[in-house]
């Protein structure tokens with residue numbers, strides 16, 4: 183499917199409004215500040231491409247002439263999303279409404295190589311006429327712009343051009359971002375968020391940041407390495423080579439792990455004046471009540487995506503090009 187011709191600003195505005203509930207052409211024109219003629223033309227184009235459909239009629243408060251309501255066509259387009267974790271690969275397929283249509287996991291043996299990941303992706307990811315591409319969420323450090331990953335704690339993974347390798351192998355457009363950044367995308371898809379962190383405590387520990395409504399990637403797309411901020415001088419050695427990082431202290435804290443994360447999250451909230459924190463990752467999902475109880479006094483919740491958070495966010499990185 184040729185995305186590029188549909189990615190204009192106006193097409194994206196119209197699709198985004200229909201997704202968020204602006205139902206008729208008149209509603210869209212009012213919300214987007216476009217003329218009714220312009221909206222009719224854009225809607226006709228998106229309907230011809232199979233991304234929008236008419237669903238029936240609505241009346242404005244029972245008066246006036248009935249107007250045709252629009253909705254996003256669920257099977258109008260699909261995107262694959264993958265999470266390369268330190269011990270497994272998780273892959274989902276999303277439809278255009280963001281619903282998960284399939285989800286699969288492949289274990290990754292200790293010392294797995296980039297080729298092992300590409301082999302697994304090749305088995306799980308199927309191209310198709312309406313498939314827009316694959317999004318990959320990976321542990322950092324990585325470079326979002328050139329698609330190169332160098333994750334901590336994975337020997338043989340320094341400077342791997344994973345995006346280009348996956349595009350070659352799969353014959354699909356591929357985008358790559360940090361696991362924590364795509365986690366933020368997934369949460370922001372569900373509700374409005376402005377200054378928020380999605381804290382991921384799984385095989386690694388990190389935080390995706392949404393500042394002023396935008397994902398904050400930083401100068402070298404290294405933002406969010408929250409797990410490698412120091413919380414204990416001369417503390418336990420960390421996979422990054424330093425001592426006393428949040429990730430290492432949390433991993434060795436046993437029953438105190440939620441308190442360690444709570445203290446670190448309180449620092450983050452203080453530093454950035456966040457008003458929302460979403461907790462995710464294996465450690466949190468295993469003991470959600472303990473983690474919630476240890477958090478500072480802001481709007482804190484547990485992700486509703488469960489273990490699919492990162493692959494869903496990665497797929498939304500692809501789908502998001504239409505909205």
Ligand SMILES: [Zn+2]
Nearest residue numbers: 410420422427
């Ligand atoms: Zn560290």
